[in-house]
Amino acid sequence: MKKKGFIFDLDGVIVDTAKYHFLAWKKLAQSIGIDFTEVQNEQLKGVSRVESLKKILAWGNKTLSEADFNRLMAEKNTNYLSYIHKMDTSEILPGVLNALQYLIDKKQPIALGSASKNSVEILNKVNLYKTFDAIIDGNAVTKAKPNPEVFLKAAEAIKVAPENCIVFEDSVAGIQAANKAKMMSVGIGDASVLNEADIVFKDFTEIDFKFLNELIKEKRIINKRKKNIE
Ligand code: B16
Ligand code: MG
DSSP, X not given: OOOOEEEEOSBTTTBOOHXXXXXXXXXXXXXXXXXXXXXXXXXXTTOOHHHHHHHHHHHTTXXXXXXXXXXXXXXXXXXXXXXXXXXXXXXXXXXXXXXXXXXXXXXXXXXXXXSOSOHHHXXXXXXXXXXXXXXXXXXXXXXXXXXXXXXXXXXXXXXXXXXXXXXXXXXXXXXXXXXHTTOEEEEESOTTTSTTSSEEESSGGGOOHXXXXXXXXXXXXXXXXXXXXX
């Protein structure tokens, strides 16, 4: 039995911070005369802060000086953090704690693989900081998802070969990153949106211990499709 590694995305998998990102991006967009919708917010899931602002400006046909771009990004984050500061353990998504506890009981290495630069702050608020053996987030990578860097670094940090890692991800960009890293991609959300994932669950309440145990025990978790991904 090869040693497995379990890598969790943060926003949209462990907690639903997309609603706070939405409020903060909407305020910013409005301040520069851009209309920002929830549908557009969906497209920012898993996308880094810099790339998110670039997308919003493109949607609104606006360009900014570098100084204004950086100022607005900082303002957005301050506003976003005002929501994060009010978070507590009640915001952990259903089923997540059970799954984490099961993997801990089975002595499985677990890592965080998130695009967020606020991951430590968020994990502390929901009392999960010490749960992870490694935390790789937006501060540790230079290339944003769908680049596999974040997950490859997470695998390295928990000393598990990428092909023995399982990634739980809610964004299309994140699923693509896991696939490029040749890891098993488990989508959390809508199967029609996450159609590139190896398997999709609506949320963690659909993931039972039997499934987790199969992942732990399975000799080869990578399906044939992965071999063709460059
Ligand atoms: P921050 P994840 C991502 O987190 C979010 O899905 C995405 O919407 C956000 O823009 C990105 O983090 C950067 O977040 O502004 O906190 O650095 O889903 O990869 O955990
Ligand atoms: Mg996410």
